Amino acid sequence: MTPPPRLSLESLGQLSPAAAAPRYDRASLIPAIVHLGLGAFARAHLAAYTDDLLNAEAGATNNADWGILGVSLQRPDQRDRLNPQQGLYTTIERGPEGERARIIGCLLGVMVAPEEREALVARLASPRTRIVSLTITEKGYCHDPATGRLNMAHPDIAHDLAHPESPRSAIGFIVAGLAARRAARLAPFTVLCCDNLPHNGRLVAGLVDDFAEALDPALAAWIAAEACFPSTMVDRIVPALTDDDLAAATRLTGLTDMAPVGHEPFRQWVIEDDFVAGLRPDWEQVGVQFTHDVAPFEHMKLRLLNGAHSALAYLGYLAGHETIFDTVSDPAFAAYAERFWAEARPMVPPPPGQDLKTYTSALLARFANPAIRHRTWQIAMDGSQKLPQRLLGTVRERLAQNLPIPALATAIAAWARYVGGTDEKGAPIDVRDPMASLLRETLDAAGKDAKSRIAALLAIEPIFGTDLPRDPRFVEAVTAAYTTLLASGARAAIA
Ligand code: CS2
Numbered sequence: 001m002t003p004p005p006r007l008s009l010e011s012l013g014q015l016s017p018a019a020a021a022p023r024y025d026r027a028s029l030i031p032a033i034v035h036l037g038l039g040a041f042a043r044a045h046l047a048a049y050t051d052d053l054l055n056a057e058a059g060a061t062n063n064a065d066w067g068i069l070g071v072s073l074q075r076p077d078q079r080d081r082l083n084p085q086q087g088l089y090t091t092i093e094r095g096p097e098g099e100r101a102r103i104i105g106c107l108l109g110v111m112v113a114p115e116e117r118e119a120l121v122a123r124l125a126s127p128r129t130r131i132v133s134l135t136i137t138e139k140g141y142c143h144d145p146a147t148g149r150l151n152m153a154h155p156d157i158a159h160d161l162a163h164p165e166s167p168r169s170a171i172g173f174i175v176a177g178l179a180a181r182r183a184a185r186l187a188p189f190t191v192l193c194c195d196n197l198p199h200n201g202r203l204v205a206g207l208v209d210d211f212a213e214a215l216d217p218a219l220a221a222w223i224a225a226e227a228c229f230p231s232t233m234v235d236r237i238v239p240a241l242t243d244d245d246l247a248a249a250t251r252l253t254g255l256t257d258m259a260p261v262g263h264e265p266f267r268q269w270v271i272e273d274d275f276v277a278g279l280r281p282d283w284e285q286v287g288v289q290f291t292h293d294v295a296p297f298e299h300m301k302l303r304l305l306n307g308a309h310s311a312l313a314y315l316g317y318l319a320g321h322e323t324i325f326d327t328v329s330d331p332a333f334a335a336y337a338e339r340f341w342a343e344a345r346p347m348v349p350p351p352p353g354q355d356l357k358t359y360t361s362a363l364l365a366r367f368a369n370p371a372i373r374h375r376t377w378q379i380a381m382d383g384s385q386k387l388p389q390r391l392l393g394t395v396r397e398r399l400a401q402n403l404p405i406p407a408l409a410t411a412i413a414a415w416a417r418y419v420g421g422t423d424e425k426g427a428p429i430d431v432r433d434p435m436a437s438l439l440r441e442t443l444d445a446a447g448k449d450a451k452s453r454i455a456a457l458l459a460i461e462p463i464f465g466t467d468l469p470r471d472p473r474f475v476e477a478v479t480a481a482y483t484t485l486l487a488s489g490a491r492a493a494i495a
Contacts, residue, residue: 003250003256004250004254004255004256005255005256006084006085006255006256006257006258007085007088007089007090007103007253007255007256007257008084008085008086008088009026009086009088011255012088012103014254014255015103015253015254015255016101016252016253016254016255018101018252019090019101019102019103019252019253019254020101020102020103021102021103021105022051022054022055022103022104022105022106023055024054024055024057024105026067026105026106026108028065029054029065029066029067029106029108030065030067030128031067031068031069031108031109031123031128031129032065032066032067032128032129032130032131033046033050033066033067033068033069033129033130033131033132033133034068034069034071034123034124034129034131034132034133034189035047035068035069035070035071035132035133035134035135036071036073036113036132036133036134036135036136036170036173036174037071037072037073037134037135037136037137037140037170038070038071038072038078038107038110038135039078039135040238040239040240040241040261040263041135041194041234041236041238042070042133042135042194043070043089043091043104043107043259043261044091044236044238044261044263045194045234045236045238045267045269046068046133046135046194046234046269047068047104047106047107048091048104048267049267049269049283049286049287049288050066050068050106050281050283051102051104051105051106052286052287053066053281053282053283053285053286054066054105054106056285056286057282057285066106066281067106067107067108068106068107068108069107069108069109069110069111069123070082070087070107070109070110070111071110071111071112071113071120072110072111072112072113073113073114073136073140073168073169073170073173074113074114075112076112076115078110078259079110079111079112081258081259082107082109082110082258082259083109083110084258085257085258085259086109087105087107087108087109087110088103088104088105088107088257089103089104089107089257089259089260089261090102090103090104090249090252090253090255090257090260090261091104091260091261091262091263092245092248092249092252092260092261092262092263093263093264093265094262094263094264094265094369094371094372095264095265095369095371096369096370096371098371099248099252099371101248101249101252101253103253111123113168113173114168117166117167118165118166120173121165121167121173121176121177121180122180123177124173124174124176124177124178124180124181124189125177125180125181125184125186127186129177129189130189130190130275130276130279130280131189131190131192131275131279131280132174132177132189132190132191132192133191133192133193133194134170134191134192134193134194134195134204135194135195135234136170136195137195137382137385138195138196138197138382138385138386139382139385139434140169140170140195141170141171141195141197141203141204141207142154142156142157142169142171142207143203143207144462145384145385145387145388145389145462145463146388146461146462146463146464146465147462148203148206149206149207149210150171150206150207150210150211152210152214154169156168156169156172157169157171157172157211159172160172160175160211161211161214161215164176164179164215171204171207171208171211172211174191174204174208175208175211175212175215175219175223177189178208178212178219178222178223178227179212179215179216179219182219182222187226187276187277188222188223188226188227188228188276189227189276190227190228190229190230190274190275190276190279190280191204191205191208191227191228191229192230192232192271193229193231193232194232194234195234196234196301196302196306196386196389197389198298198299198302198389198393199231199295199298200231200232200298201229201230201231201232201272201274201294202229202231204229205224205227205229208223208227208229209223209224226276227276228274228275228276229274230271230272230273230274230275230294231271231272231294231295231298232269232270232271232272232294232298233268233269233270233294233297233298233301234268234269235266235267235268235269235301235305236263236264236266236267236268237263237264237266237366237369237372237374238261238262238263238264239262239263239372239373239374239375239378240375240378241259241260241261241262242262242373244373245260245261245262246258246260248260248262262372263372264366264369264371264372266362266366267287268289268301269283269287269288269289270288270289270290270291270294270297270298271283271288271289271290271291271294272290272291272292272293272294273290273291273292296349296350296351296352297351299348299349300348300350300351300354300356300359302389302390303344303347303348303389303390303393303394304341304344304345304348304356304359304360304363305363306386306389306390307340307344307390307391307394307411308337308340308341308344308360308363308367309324309367309379309390310379310380310383310386310387310390310391310411310415311336311337311340311391311407311408311410311411311414312324312327312328312333312336312337312367312376312379313327313376313377313378313379313380314376314380314383314411314414314415314417314418315327315333315336315410315411315414315490315493315494316333316376316490317376317377317380317418317423317429318414318417318418318423318424318485318489318490319333319424319489319490319491320423320424320425321333321376322373322375322376322377323372323373323374323375323376324367324372324374324376324379325367325368325369325370325372325373325374327367327376328364328367328368329368330491332491332494332495333491333494334364334368335494336407336410336494337364337367338360338364339406339407340407340408340411341360341363342407343394343398343403343405343406343407343408344394344408345357345360346403347393347394347397347398377430380418381432381433382432382433382434383415383418383419383433384433384434384435384439384460384462384463385433385434387412387415387463388463388465391408391411391412392463392464392465392468394408395408395409395412395468395474396467396468399471399473399474404477405473405474405477406477406481409474409477409478409480409481410481410485410493410494412478412481413454413478413479413481413482413484413485414481414485414490416453416454416457416478416482417482417485417486417490418431419431419433419436419439419440419443419457420443420453421440421443424489424490435460435462435463438460439457439460442456442457442459442460443456443457450479450482450483450486451479453482454475454478454479454482455469455475455479458474458475458478481493
C-alpha cells in the first residue's frame with residue numbers, strides 16, 4: 001500500500017473533509033513574528049491562536065501580515081520535519097468527546113540557529129520583524145533561578161559576550177538583533193516571553209539588560225528606553241510527539257504529516273498590553289486576554305497548575321506511573337493533589353473574577369483527560385529550574401505565616417528521591433536537568449544518611465537560596481517526608 005501523500009500546499013486539496021484547512025491567503029503573510037524555541041507547545045498555542053485570528057479575519061487586510069518564522073536554537077529536527085511541508089502541520093485536539101484535526105497555516109518556515117547565525121541576526125534586524133516570541137524552557141534563559149540574574153559564567157553567555165555577532169543563546173540573539181536595529185536606526189521589536197517563569201517579561205528584560213550592559217552600556221540604555229517586554233501567562237497541556245500522533249494525523253487528515261501536535265481542548269493566554277508602537281495581532285478577537293497586570297494570573301497558573309504537575313510527576317514516576325492521567329486515576333494521588341492545592345491556594349491572590357476552587361477542580365479534570373498521555377518523566381525534567389517558582393514561593397509564604405507544609409515537603413522530597421537516580425524498583429532514572437551532574441555529585445558526597453542527603457541538596461543556593469536551608473521547619477519537614485518515601489515508597493507515603 002502506498003502511504004498517503006505528504007502534507008503540503010499541493011496536497012491540501014486531498015485533505016479529509018473532517019479536518020479543517022486554513023481559509024486565508026497564506027501568500028500574503030509576512031514573518032512579522034520570529035519565534036525562538038519552536039516546539040510542540042508554541043505550535044499548539046501561539047500559532048493556533050494566530051491561525052484562528054487569520055481565519056476569522058480572512059478577506060480583511062489589517063491582520064493579514066502576521067505570519068510566524070520558527071527558529072530552533074539547537075537541533076534541526078523541527079525544520080527537517082516542517083520545511084518539506086512548507087511549515088504546514090496538523091493539530092489534534094483531544095477531549096473527552098474525541099479528536100478534532102486542523103491544519104495550521106501561519107508557520108512560514110523554520111530556521112536552525114547554529115547553522116545560520118548571521119542570517120538569523122539579519123532576520124531579527126529586518127524592519128518586517130515586529131515581535132520576537134520565546135518558548136525556550138526555563139533553562140534556555142541561562143539565569144540563576146533563585147536570583148533571576150543572568151549567569152555570566154554560563155558557557156553560552158560567556159561565548160556570546162566574546163562573539164556578540166555570532167551568538168548561541170537566545171539572549172545573545174535578541175541583543176544582537178536589537179544592536180543591529182539600533183545601528184540601522186530602526187525601532188526595536190517586542191520581546192514576548194511565553195515560558196512558565198514568574199514576571200517573565202520583566203525577567204527577560206533584566207537578562208537582556210545584564211547582557212547588553214556588559215557589552216555596551218549605551219545599547220543597554222537604548223533597549224531599556226525603547227523596547228517592550230510584556231509579561232504573559234500561557235497555558236495548554238501539550239505532550240511531546242509520539243508515534244501514535246503520527247498515525248492519528250494520517251487517520252484524521254488522510255495525509256502524511258511528520259510534525260503533528262496533540263493537545264488538550266483548554267487554552268489560556270493572558271498578555272500585558274505593552275508592545276513597541278502598539279503593534280501586535282488583534283489576538284483578543286480569538287480569546288486572548290490583554291491586561292496591565294499579568295502577575296495574578298501567572299501566580300495562579302505557576303503555583304496551582306505547574307506546582308501540582310511537578311509534585312505529581314515526581315511522586316507518580318516513583319510509584320511507577322507513566323503519565324499524569326495514570327497518576328491522578330489512582331485515588332491516593334488525586335487525594336494528594338487536593339491536599340497540595342489546599343496548601344497552595346491560600347497563598348494565591350485570585351485574579352479578577354476567578355474562583356480558585358473552581359480553578360483547581362478544573363485542573364484535576366484536565367489532568368484526568370484520558371486522551372492526553374503526558375509523561376511524568378517529561379514534566380520531571382529540569383526540576384532545578386522549576387522548583388523555585390512552582391513550589392518554593394508557596395513554601396516561603398506559608399512558613400512566614402507559621403503554617404505547616406506537609407504536601408509541599410512531600411513534593412520536594414520526591415524530587416530529591418528522583419534526582420538520586422534510581423527508582424523504587426532499583427532501576428536507573430534518566431534524570432534530565434542542567435544541574436544533573438552537580439546533583440549527582442552532591443548526593444554521592446553526602447553518603448547514605450537521609451538527613452545529610454537532604455541537607456546537601458537544600459544547600460544548593462541557586463535552587464533554594466540562603467533562607468530555606470537555614471529554616472529548621474523546612475529542613476525537618478523535607479527530611480521526614482524523604483525518610484518516609486525511602487521506607488514506604490511514594491504511594492504508601494501519600495496514602
Ligand atoms: C509542565 C508544563 O512540562 C511541564 O513542566 O508542567 O509544560 C505544563 O504542561 C504547561 O505549562 C501547561 O500549560
